[in-house]
Amino acid sequence: MLGVSLAPATDAGKSAAGLGVVILGYLGAGALLAGLVLGGFSALLSFWAGIRESPVFIQIGRRAFFGAAAMTALAAVLLEVALLTHDFSLAYVAEHTDLSTPTALVAAGFYGGQEGSLLYWTLILGLLGSASLVAGASLGGRVAAYATGILAVILSFFLFVLAVVASPFDLLSITPPDGLGLNPVLRDGGMLIHPPVVLAGFAAFAIPFSFAAASLLAGRVDAAWIRHTRRFALLAWSLQTAGLLLGMWWAYHVLGWGGYWGWDPVENVALMPWLATTAYLHSSQVQEKRGRLRGWNLGLVMLAFLLVVFGTFIVRSGVVPSVHTFAISAIGPWFLGFLFVCIVFSAVLLAARANAAPAALGRPPAPVSREGAFVLQNLLLIGVIAVVFWGTVLPLVSGLFGLERVVGTPYYERAAAPLFAALLALLAIGPLLPWRRAGRPTMRALRWPAAAAALALVVLGAAGSRSVPVLIAVPLAAAAAATVLTEYGRAVVRKPEVLVRKRRRYGAYLAHLGLVVVVVGVAASHLGQQEKEVTLAPGGKVTLAGYTLTYTGSEQRQLADHTDFVAGLRFGDRTLEPSRATYAGLGGQALTHVAITTTPVADVYVVLAGINEDGTASFRVFVNPLVTWIWAGGAVIILGVVLGNAGERGVEAELARRRIPITLTA
Amino acid sequence: MTRRSAVLGAVAIFLGSILILSLAWGLQHAALSNPPVLGKTAPRLAIETTSGSQVRVWELQGKPVVLNFWASWCGPCVEEGGVLARAAQAHSDVAFVGADNRDTTSGFSAFEQRHPHPYPAGPIVTGTYQSYGVAGLPATFFIDSQGVVLASFTGPLDSKTLEHYLGLIAS
Numbered sequence: 001m002l003g004v005s006l007a008p009a010t011d012a013g014k015s016a017a018g019l020g021v022v023i024l025g026y027l028g029a030g031a032l033l034a035g036l037v038l039g040g041f042s043a044l045l046s047f048w049a050g051i052r053e054s055p056v057f058i059q060i061g062r063r064a065f066f067g068a069a070a071m072t073a074l075a076a077v078l079l080e081v082a083l084l085t086h087d088f089s090l091a092y093v094a095e096h097t098d099l100s101t102p103t104a105l106v107a108a109g110f111y112g113g114q115e116g117s118l119l120y121w122t123l124i125l126g127l128l129g130s131a132s133l134v135a136g137a138s139l140g141g142r143v144a145a146y147a148t149g150i151l152a153v154i155l156s157f158f159l160f161v162l163a164v165v166a167s168p169f170d171l172l173s174i175t176p177p178d179g180l181g182l183n184p185v186l187r188d189g190g191m192l193i194h195p196p197v198v199l200a201g202f203a204a205f206a207i208p209f210s211f212a213a214a215s216l217l218a219g220r221v222d223a224a225w226i227r228h229t230r231r232f233a234l235l236a237w238s239l240q241t242a243g244l245l246l247g248m249w250w251a252y253h254v255l256g257w258g259g260y261w262g263w264d265p266v267e268n269v270a271l272m273p274w275l276a277t278t279a280y281l282h283s284s285q286v287q288e289k290r291g292r293l294r295g296w297n298l299g300l301v302m303l304a305f306l307l308v309v310f311g312t313f314i315v316r317s318g319v320v321p322s323v324h325t326f327a328i329s330a331i332g333p334w335f336l337g338f339l340f341v342c343i344v345f346s347a348v349l350l351a352a353r354a355n356a357a358p359a360a361l362g363r364p365p366a367p368v369s370r371e372g373a374f375v376l377q378n379l380l381l382i383g384v385i386a387v388v389f390w391g392t393v394l395p396l397v398s399g400l401f402g403l404e405r406v407v408g409t410p411y412y413e414r415a416a417a418p419l420f421a422a423l424l425a426l427l428a429i430g431p432l433l434p435w436r437r438a439g440r441p442t443m444r445a446l447r448w449p450a451a452a453a454a455l456a457l458v459v460l461g462a463a464g465s466r467s468v469p470v471l472i473a474v475p476l477a478a479a480a481a482a483t484v485l486t487e488y489g490r491a492v493v494r495k496p497e498v499l500v501r502k503r504r505r506y507g508a509y510l511a512h513l514g515l516v517v518v519v520v521g522v523a524a525s526h527l528g529q530q531e532k533e534v535t536l537a538p539g540g541k542v543t544l545a546g547y548t549l550t551y552t553g554s555e556q557r558q559l560a561d562h563t564d565f566v567a568g569l570r571f572g573d574r575t576l577e578p579s580r581a582t583y584a585g586l587g588g589q590a591l592t593h594v595a596i597t598t599t600p601v602a603d604v605y606v607v608l609a610g611i612n613e614d615g616t617a618s619f620r621v622f623v624n625p626l627v628t629w630i631w632a633g634g635a636v637i638i639l640g641v642v643l644g645n646a647g648e649r650g651v652e653a654e655l656a657r658r659r660i661p662i663t664l665t666a
Numbered sequence: 667m668t669r670r671s672a673v674l675g676a677v678a679i680f681l682g683s684i685l686i687l688s689l690a691w692g693l694q695h696a697a698l699s700n701p702p703v704l705g706k707t708a709p710r711l712a713i714e715t716t717s718g719s720q721v722r723v724w725e726l727q728g729k730p731v732v733l734n735f736w737a738s739w740c741g742p743c744v745e746e747g748g749v750l751a752r753a754a755q756a757h758s759d760v761a762f763v764g765a766d767n768r769d770t771t772s773g774f775s776a777f778e779q780r781h782p783h784p785y786p787a788g789p790i791v792t793g794t795y796q797s798y799g800v801a802g803l804p805a806t807f808f809i810d811s812q813g814v815v816l817a818s819f820t821g822p823l824d825s826k827t828l829e830h831y832l833g834l835i836a837s
Contacts, residue, residue, distance in 0.1 A: 257741025319692030332693045340686055396688040408739050408770040609748045618748055
């Protein structure tokens with residue numbers, strides 16, 4: 001508790017660190033408490049103002065939320081100052097940094113541990129929440145008021161956990177001269193980008209959720225919320241896309257097992273909200289264009305946030321062992337309670353209000369139509385979520401019934417691969433289907449993707465590929481790429497200006513193309529990986545998949561915070577230097593530094609397993625085909641989303657043009 | 667309320683309760699909530715090797731034991747595998763045991779084909795990893811010849827660190 005943690009502060013005050021340092025801890029704890037009070041006040045006032053439709057109180061509630069966000073920002077600044085000034089009177093600073101840690105990583109220690117990363121989460125929620133409230137002011141009093149209230153409840157919950165259960169401002173009774181240092185695995189450039197992006201993505205999912213729930217509470221399940229929600233859902237989705245890819249890139253470069261995705265529980269829980277929001281970004285178009293699937297869209301947005309809370313619980317409570325597990329902490333039960341409240345709230349709200357939306361307009365669409373493709377795509381994505389969810393909770397559900405079971409990569413691959421293949425096929429066909437009903441012209445349009453798939457199949461057959469997954473994945477990817485390229489080709493030939501006027505559509509096609517590139521990279525690297533373990537004396541050679549490496553010898557390098565054992569391997573005119581770092585300050589913890597060199601068709605990936613006393617060195621060498629395609633494809637996806645949505649045309653104007661009523665009050 | 671929505675609601679509540687109960691069970695059995703084992707008699711644990719024979723840690727008394735928790739999906743476990751294998755061959759007076767946990771049978775056997783352990787390794791058949799407070803993998807426990815846990819190490823071992831701990835339990 002806070003009172004306890006502040007009590008021994010007098011000892012810290014006597015230490016060399018001085019009085020100013022202790023004040024940082026007090027100020028930080030005070031800022032969190034002030035934020036909590038403001039957040040709670042904002043929540044109560046906003047709900048009351050929503051019920052009463054009182055503009056004055058709506059305004060005050062909103063300002064209280066801004067105040068809570070400002071207090072969170074103040075706490076974040078104080079923690080960062082404490083880190084950068086090496087204020088080891090704070091337990092968090094002492095546990096996650098030391099004097100030898102490079103400054104950039106000391107700054108990154110902000111989100112390197114449980115408490116600090118929660119504060120970062122809360123900070124992003126406060127900032128993006130404030131931005132969404134400013135942008136959403138036009139949504140109408142009651143929706144805005146309820147959205148403020150829900151955001152304030154979520155913010156207050158996090159501030160409560162930070163202020164009372166897991167404070168980053170807890171003081172140590174004695175100020176140590178040096179800290180423990182950051183976990184060696186986290187001492188990497190990847191630490192500067194992956195966690196902040198993925199945590200920001202997690203936090204951002206709260207905003208679409210708040211507005212969806214607010215629309216339901218206010219009984220305004222109309223098109224206006226879609227426009228507002230889509231923007232923030234897209235932001236959360238983009239952050240999560242980048243976060244997932246950066247995590248894969250980091251795992252690939254740091255962990256040294258030659259792969260980038262291990263179906264670890266923590267990877268799974270980051271993937272599920274992304275899948276749900278991918279479904280929403282597609283199905284929301286059905287609502288925008290055809291006024292259908294209102295309840296479904298609300299459900300998807302709420303599901304994404306519930307999966308985020310579920311994921312946060314899984315990651316931070318330590319219920320499932322994982323490579324990402326945080327240190328021991330008491331926050332598990334609090335997050336379980338929060339998850340329970342969120343699930344009940346969402347379920348009751350959806351059950352009570354979603355059906356209140358008026359029935360869809362006009363005739364139901366034909367199964368073979370754009371709408372039909374979106375619905376099928378949504379069902380497939382929900383199927384993937386179900387597979388991943390079951391694999392993640394199985395150890396717990398089976399444990400509850402007394403026989404603990406766990407599933408590994410083969411389960412996920414077997415269960416999810418057919419669904420991914422079907423999604424890939426839809427990626428080729430869906431964009432060519434017209435709204436309402438597909439006719440003969442559509443069949444003609446499908447000839448290009450069909451031809452591309454056939455060509456890919458012939459090329460693979462001629463190249464001697466006998467792997468069934470490759471023979472399915474690559475032709476489908478070729479078909480999907482052909483679909484995008486024919487759509488672009490048609491636009492360029494007929495009316496080039498539509499590329500700009502309908503940039504959301506063509507941006508999305510670019511993202512599809514990026515996804516195809518990612519799929520090819522994943523298929524090639526996953527199915528075509530080659531691996532060899534070898535022990536070499538200086539001058540010895542190893543050849544794998546036609547690549548030859550020559551071991552030139554090893555050396556020891558003493559750096560500020562660790563000792564590096566470096567082995568040299570000659571590869572053509574390049575030298576690869578895989579190494580092992582030993583951190584003296586951390587009980588001799590060791591870390592591998594992988595050496596990777598990229599050729600146009602494959603990565604040569606070398607891990608130093610050990611340097612032996614007789615001068616030989618043991619290596620694990622991988623040849624991973626087309627891994628760079630994954631990173632390049634990811635960049636294309638983000639580029640497509642950014643280009644497609646920069647200066648987005650108002651959806652209300654679009655709806656007015658199509659004569660779809662904007663407000664359908666329940 | 668129609669009959670259909672009542673049935674749907676009941677199913678949703680049932681599944682939701684199972685989920686929340688499972689998560690609560692997980693909290694009760696979280697690897698992290700267990701008391702530390704350092705300085706105490708090693709909790710009972712047995713594994714079954716590919717040949718089908720069982721190795722019981724509590725029956726290895728009289729010999730120091732290096733108990734390594736690993737899994738086939740765990741990259742750092744593969745990384746330290748060579749270090750452990752060499753140490754096991756160099757120290758015939760120490761019993762090395764590899765406890766595979768949170769793994770699949772197929773994952774385990776595929777791993778054994780690619781990286782066969784020179785010492786007994788296999789899935790846990792008696793006891794749990796939780797009784798050792800294992801949260802992340804790999805985790806290694808150093809047990810002296812009296813069966814007392816003297817040290818533990820989380821993360822991949824290098825040969826220098828391993829030798830340090832081996833010296834601890836040998837004396």
